[in-house]
């Protein structure tokens with residue numbers, strides 16, 4: 001009996017984490033002595049439609065398929081795609097059929113979150129942007145959320161245990177609960193206690209919107225912490241937000257009027273790309289939660305497109321093994337394998353597994369994938 005309703009790693013790796021009809025399929029095919037050699041492709045849209053999305057979740061998908069007698073090619077994590085396959089699996093169907101549910105789950109959810117993160121990143125390219133959305137998702141998914149946010153170009157994240165998984169330090173400021181615990185009117189005591197108690201290397205960023213006006217609390221934080229204050233966070237609740245940009249400019253003015261030009265202003269609370277575009281010139285950083293963590297998964301499907309070398313796609317899908325290309329003008333092209341590639345085009349599908357063995361060693365380095373994402377976004381005009 002587990003403490004929480006969580007499907008564990010063993011169930012995922014063993015293929016137990018599957019839809020029941022794959023159990024039935026396996027039983028039926030084995031009964032009929034069938035296990036055809038197929039090529040299956042993971043695709044969201046059949047044809048490019050100008051809507052780019054960012055691929056994420058490939059590391060987990062690769063580890064799921066490792067050890068199964070299949071050859072896999074995939075678009076690297078951090079590349080944008082717009083139609084056609086992001087992954088191609090070739091081998092006996094029963095080697096991977098039941099893994100479809102988890103495979104698509106790994107890719108769909110992470111890619112949706114990473115795409116929203118990249119949109120957010122592109123809205124404020126020079127600002128610090130942190131992922132604060134772990135609170136909106138099931139805790140078992142926190143590491144996936146934070147990794148996808150980093151892959152989309154975020155500078156950091158808040159979830160501590162996700163940091164343990166990713167080997168990175170979580171960051172953050174202080175919640176309203178801390179201010180409330182010291183009682184109305186005692187904000188200075190809360191800020192000072194934080195300064196006394198918390199590790200020296202944690203920036204002293206005072207939350208300044210709990211009981212009174214943001215400007216008032218910022219001035220009080222300056223008076224209380226002096227040179228120890230490195231920043232303020234405005235998480236102004238929507239019922240008081242009004243002209244948030246004006247509030248931020250006013251706070252900036254009051255800081256400068258007190259010689260505190262070096263005190264950073266961070267904002268959070270219901271922010272999305274449009275807010276970041278509106279505020280990026282008046283604040284230093286953002287905490288973004290729900291816009292990224294609650295992003296819709298990318299609607300990937302896994303389809304058999306060739307069986308024993310013959311075209312075999314179902315209605316609505318395209319038969320035959322395909323290649324996908326990034327064209328020199330930042331476009332995306334889908335073509336049949338073996339046909340002539342567009343001029344000046346780069347093929348995106350790269351070897352990932354050969355006979356179940358991982359062949360793309362550095363495929364999952366997060367920093368290089370995040371760099372790829374920002375570069376590909378510029379090339380494609382994403383976001």
Ligand SMILES: O=P(O)(O)OC[C@H]1C[C@H](OP(=O)(O)OP(=O)(O)O)[C@H](O)[C@@H]1O
Nearest residue numbers: 132175176177268269270271288289290
């Ligand atoms: O709105 P999102 O984009 O998801 O951002 C999540 C922010 C907003 C939230 O404020 P509160 O709900 O006031 O929580 P707290 O009192 O802990 O600051 C908390 O500060 C998170 O950092």
Ligand SMILES: [Zn+2]
Nearest residue numbers: 175176235269
């Ligand atoms: Zn808050």
